[in-house]
Amino acid sequence: GAVVSQHPSWVICKSGTSVKIECRSLDFQATTMFWYRQFPKQSLMLMATSNEGSKATYEQGVEKDKFLINHASLTLSTLTVTSAHPEDSSFYICSAADRATSHGYTFGSGTRLTVV
Amino acid sequence: QKEVEQDPGPLSVPEGAIVSLNCTYSNSAFQYFMWYRQYSRKGPELLMYTYSSGNKEDGRFTAQVDKSSKYISLFIRDSQPSDSATYLCAMKSIQGAQKLVFGQGTRLTINP
Numbered sequence: 001g002a003v004v005s006q007h008p009s010w011v012i013c014k015s016g017t018s019v020k021i022e023c024r025s026l027d028f029q030a031t032t033m034f035w036y037r038q039f040p041k042q043s044l045m046l047m048a049t050s051n052e053g054s055k056a057t058y059e060q061g062v063e064k065d066k067f068l069i070n071h072a073s074l075t076l077s078t079l080t081v082t083s084a085h086p087e088d089s090s091f092y093i094c095s096a097a098d099r100a101t102s103h104g105y106t107f108g109s110g111t112r113l114t115v116v
Numbered sequence: 117q118k119e120v121e122q123d124p125g126p127l128s129v130p131e132g133a134i135v136s137l138n139c140t141y142s143n144s145a146f147q148y149f150m151w152y153r154q155y156s157r158k159g160p161e162l163l164m165y166t167y168s169s170g171n172k173e174d175g176r177f178t179a180q181v182d183k184s185s186k187y188i189s190l191f192i193r194d195s196q197p198s199d200s201a202t203y204l205c206a207m208k209s210i211q212g213a214q215k216l217v218f219g220q221g222t223r224l225t226i227n228p
Binding site: 006 | 160216223
């Protein structure tokens with residue numbers, strides 16, 4: 001089945017530094033990837049939609065200069081949290097739509113970011 | 117009113133029971149319906165994917181869609197403690213890579 005690899009699974013960083021999270025589709029091509037943020041005991045909040053070779057589309061209220069998204073190939077999208085602050089601490093999850101089927105999307109295992 | 121409504125629970129049932137999870141929605145354009153299972157601190161895992169109205173069965177899981185009522189269900193038969201997780205319904209309106217609209221998720225616990 002479709003597999004999406006997300007790294008790192010957890011990261012601790014100092015306030016003011018930047019953190020990069022990678023999302024890779026291992027056995028399929030993903031023209032579109034989605035980045036979510038999830039707070040404890042809450043549902044997923046879509047941050048942005050990433051299309052290969054073009055600029056990401058950000059949801060209302062999401063700072064595009066703070067959450068940089070790059071989708072340079074059909075199998076890789078990255079999310080960079082720039083100048084991270086403690087309020088950015090959260091669980092970040094990516095998902096990818098199979099280019100061939102676009103059926104139910106496959107999610108990565110998530111990244112728990114803690115900013116100290 | 118949210119586009120997709122899902123009772124957050126928590127829902128606790130004994131092992132072996134039949135579990136019924138439900139979502140209602142307001143957007144009649146939704147045609148593709150999904151159920152995801154999410155364990156704590158993990159990414160969601162796709163359980164069921166259905167198009168339009170009808171039933172779909174996969175092992176112990178059955179998904180039902182009633183578009184006339186804007187109501188979808190997931191049934192889990194012979195529930196196991198390993199089924200304890202948060203279940204999220206999700207839906208979209210077109211076939212292509214379009215963002216999903218999620219319910220709030222229902223926290224389910226199966227007691228041995």
